[in-house]
Amino acid sequence: MRLIGAWILAAGAVLASWPARAQSDPLGPLPQPAQSSAVLQPVSMQPVQTYVTRPTYAAPTGFDAYKLYLAGRARSAGIREATIQANVLGLDLNRRAIQLDQSQPGGPPNSSYIPPFAPYQRDHVTPTLIRRGQDRYASIYGNLARIQARYGVDPGILMAIYGHETSYGAVTGGFDLLEALASLAYEGRRRPMFESEFIAALRLIDMGVPRWRLKGSYAGATGYPQFMPSVVVRLRADGDGDGYADIWGSESDGLASIANYLRNAGWKPGVPWGVAARVSPTLNRAAIRSTLRAPRCERVYARHSRWLTVGQWRSIGVVPYGSSLSDQEVATLLEPDGPNGTAYLLTGNYRAILDYNCSNFYALSVGLLANAITRR
Incomplete structure (x- = not known):
């Protein structure tokens, strides 16, 4: 048994010495396994890139981009997000409003030509307009007198403006105000004004006026007084005492609002225009x-x-x-x-009428129609 143990120890010593011997063996290193002639490439650990074709995003241009700008302006002005989402992004460009605005008469800014007043007077102080105004004046005189007592404005002037603006309530306009105002602002000639009026129209919706009520002229005037939205916000008045100033559905409210406007413009009671x-x-x-x-x-x-x-x-x-x-x-x-x-x-009251519509022909014809209605 001792001999076997000694042999095992000797064999272990030999095995332990093989690597050192292989390096110093005069016969050369131990033979290595044969290698393939093919070159093995290292395996990449990078993820495999997959190319997916996605649709190209086209940024909004033209009127679509402008609506996004208007929405941003409305947010900055404090308009509710629900109002913006429901009423701005879906608007269409109203080319008819732009066409009508561009076709308005008016000579060059430095032109000295002044057309005659007489033809304008014949067209705007007509026998029919006078007769209808007289009939309406007589039928609602009690209400007109109450409005005069409150605001100090001549009832004849109220009726004349009412007749000029809407033919005594018969023609108030059918353009969608938001669409018309956004289109005219986009067209650009009077952009600051129309943008401000557009925001004011949205503010009316925030104040509870339904969108369907906001109809009017191609230029944005609305209701019986034909106020611009910013004027509606400031000066509409309750004339029938129901606690709500409805210039679209109440003639009394419309007339009281005209009187409130003129008083705000400096009307002096008891003085002719x-x-x-x-x-x-x-x-x-x-x-x-x-x-x-x-x-x-x-x-x-x-x-x-x-x-x-x-x-x-x-x-x-x-x-x-x-x-x-x-x-x-x-x-x-x-x-x-x-x-x-x-x-x-x-007088100064003529200037108040000019504030309503800054045209001498308009203001003169209002005054003359008022005189005819009240037989002055």
């Missing part, structure tokens, strides 16, 4: 030319003389017909058809 006057052929017009520059509607106000009292006008040969204006009242002179036509002495 103006009166026709006889002008002396020797009047020195250069001496009465106004040197004031109006902050808006400059061409409209440029046609007015400087302010004088009616007494001063009399002293230089401008004499009003009738006695509706006191000698202490201040007035300007306007000769819409030149020196050979009818002249008018106009």
Whole structure:
């Protein structure tokens, strides 16, 4: 047994010494296994890339992109997100509104041409409009008197504006206000104004006015008074006492809103808008030319003389017909058809009508229609 054990120990020692021997063996290293001539490539551990074809995203352009901009402006103005989602992104471009706006009459900005007033007067102070106004005036006089007591505005003027704007409620316009305003803002000529009015129309929806009520002219005027949305927000009034100012469904509310607008524009109770006057052929017009520059509607106000009292006008040969204006009242002179036509002495209340619509022809025809309706 000892011999076997010694042999095993000796064999272990030999086996343990093989690697060292192989390195120093004069016969050379131990033979290595034969290698294949093929080159083995390392296996990549990177994930396999798969190429998937996706549809190309096209950013909105044109009116679609502009609607996104309007939505952003509305959010910045505090309009509710639900209102924006329901009323902005689905709008269509109204090319008819743009076409009508672009076709409005108006000469070059520096043109000195002034068309005659007489043809405009014939078209806007018609026998039919006068007769219908008289009938309506008589039928609702009690309500008009209550509105006058509250706001101080002449009922004849209220009826004349009502007649001019909507033919006494018969024609209030069928354009979708949001669509028309967004389209005119996109067209760009008066973008700041139309964008502001678009936001105001959304604000009306936030205030509880249903979208279907917001119908009006191609330029955004709405309701019986034909207010722009920003004016509706500020100045609509409750005329029938039901606690809600509905300028689309209540004639009383519409008339009260017109009166509220004129009072806000500076209407002075008990003073006529103006009166026709006889002008002396020797009047020195250069001496009465106004040197004031109006902050808006400059061409409209440029046609007015400087302010004088009616007494001063009399002293230089401008004499009003009738006695509706006191000698202490201040007035300007306007000769819409030149020196050979009818002249008018106009008070501050005429300026309030101009604030409603900044056109001398409009304001004059409103005043003359009011006189005819009330038989002045």
